[in-house]
Amino acid sequence: ILNVEQSPQSLHVQEGDSTNFTCSFPSSNFYALHWYRWETAKSPEALFVMTLNGDEKKKGRISATLNTKEGYSYLYIKGSQPEDSATYLCASLKGGGADGLTFGKGTHLIIQP
Amino acid sequence: NAGVTQTPKFRVLKTGQSMTLLCAQDMNHEYMYWYRQDPGMGLRLIHYSVGEGTTAKGEVPDGYNVSRLKKQNFLLGLESAAPSQTSVYFCASSYPWERPTYEQYFGPGTRLTVT
Numbered sequence: 093i094l095n096v097e098q099s100p101q102s103l104h105v106q107e108g109d110s111t112n113f114t115c116s117f118p119s120s121n122f123y124a125l126h127w128y129r130w131e132t133a134k135s136p137e138a139l140f141v142m143t144l145n146g147d148e149k150k151k152g153r154i155s156a157t158l159n160t161k162e163g164y165s166y167l168y169i170k171g172s173q174p175e176d177s178a179t180y181l182c183a184s185l186k187g188g189g190a191d192g193l194t195f196g197k198g199t200h201l202i203i204q205p
Numbered sequence: 206n207a208g209v210t211q212t213p214k215f216r217v218l219k220t221g222q223s224m225t226l227l228c229a230q231d232m233n234h235e236y237m238y239w240y241r242q243d244p245g246m247g248l249r250l251i252h253y254s255v256g257e258g259t260t261a262k263g264e265v266p267d268g269y270n271v272s273r274l275k276k277q278n279f280l281l282g283l284e285s286a287a288p289s290q291t292s293v294y295f296c297a298s299s300y301p302w303e304r305p306t307y308e309q310y311f312g313p314g315t316r317l318t319v320t
Contacts, residue, residue: 124306134313135209135247135295143306181248185307192238192263193309197247 098196115182119163209312228296237279
């Protein structure tokens, strides 16, 4: 994998259901994997930053896992609520970390009441 | 703290005109970045800076110049605007020393239209 890829591109989920989506990234020269939440008309905000293989992070109903050997991360949302509607971006940081992030195109999540 | 601010919020330019976008941060961050966001393309890095007086090219630097004369400010210049530069521009900053995860803090964005 040369770029950061996210799937699916968009997702409609019923309120109360759980969901997950995927980020694939180059595993070579890996430094860190970021997840951002981006609400319409706002700026992206960091959800998680993960660096170690096997990392699992949790914030409320949202959690993420990381597999650096195979180059993927999953984001899980448990019991989706309307306020979870947003675009979720993942981004890969390579090397020493100063070069900026390479972003995926995002997963656009819509929670239907 | 205001965090990361961007000026202006909106701008319409004619082809060939020039302008400068200003990004300012009050968090004493060392690293600053300029991204552009286009439909279906995600965020792409234009230029970045790892400290005052230093800049480097990102993924899509052509047609843009940058300067970091002061630690808190990062300027993005368009010398001769083209319709292909119509986009939303985001500035971000990060502080690597205490938190070596390079979490980025984003500004509110500047929506630029070139006609």
